[in-house]
Amino acid sequence: GENVEQHPSTLSVQEGDSAVIKCTYSDSASNYFPWYKQELGKRPQLIIDIRSNVGEKKDQRIAVTLNKTAKHFSLHITETQPEDSAVYFCATPDSGGYQKVTFGTGTKLQVIP
Amino acid sequence: ETGVTQSPTHLIKTRGQQVTLRCSSQSGHNTVSWYQQALGQGPQFIFQYYREEENGRGNFPPRFSGLQFPNYSSELNVNALELDDSALYLCASSLRGVNNEQFFGPGTRLTVL
Numbered sequence: 001g002e003n004v005e006q007h008p009s010t011l012s013v014q015e016g017d018s019a020v021i022k023c024t025y026s027d028s029a030s031n032y033f034p035w036y037k038q039e040l041g042k043r044p045q046l047i048i049d050i051r052s053n054v055g056e057k058k059d060q061r062i063a064v065t066l067n068k069t070a071k072h073f074s075l076h077i078t079e080t081q082p083e084d085s086a087v088y089f090c091a092t093p094d095s096g097g098y099q100k101v102t103f104g105t106g107t108k109l110q111v112i113p
Numbered sequence: 114e115t116g117v118t119q120s121p122t123h124l125i126k127t128r129g130q131q132v133t134l135r136c137s138s139q140s141g142h143n144t145v146s147w148y149q150q151a152l153g154q155g156p157q158f159i160f161q162y163y164r165e166e167e168n169g170r171g172n173f174p175p176r177f178s179g180l181q182f183p184n185y186s187s188e189l190n191v192n193a194l195e196l197d198d199s200a201l202y203l204c205a206s207s208l209r210g211v212n213n214e215q216f217f218g219p220g221t222r223l224t225v226l
Contacts (some may be wrong), residue, residue, distance in 0.1 A: 027226070100161060
């Protein structure tokens, strides 16, 4: 099965700075890479995703980059704001023909005003 | 907010009891996945249902079982509850296919005493 590693586990940044979270995966056949944001006590919400046919995707202050050769993908948040504080999870589906999604262990981001 | 709903919101049970959790999928979605999220961890895949049949299972014992109904809603049943079953149980609905986005419900918080 898929193995997903996520770093760092915690990240503190000053408001306005950038934050980067990185994940590595094991299944070379994986071709879809979503990122979820989970605020305390709430459901995970998809914030951005990327498919293997592109190397980068951007949506306002959030971007995701993918390196299929190295089997890693990263979440980049620029101009961080206090409301960005949450736990962020990377994930990737197994390539086993159904939609099992393996999540990373999460990164707790704290944006300090 | 997604159209995925779950009930109940919170539940307290004692060890050895049985519990049933419910999930209504988003309109147009035909696949439901269930996840267990222990405190401070990422969601762990339990199983997935498509066309009323189990379609993939994670590393969970047989006392975790489920159903999917013709309207695509789903139930998660857990027998012989153990203390370690205390967690947030999330369901996610999606449209069958490759790498389709999963939409999470708000979750059911289960506490086993």
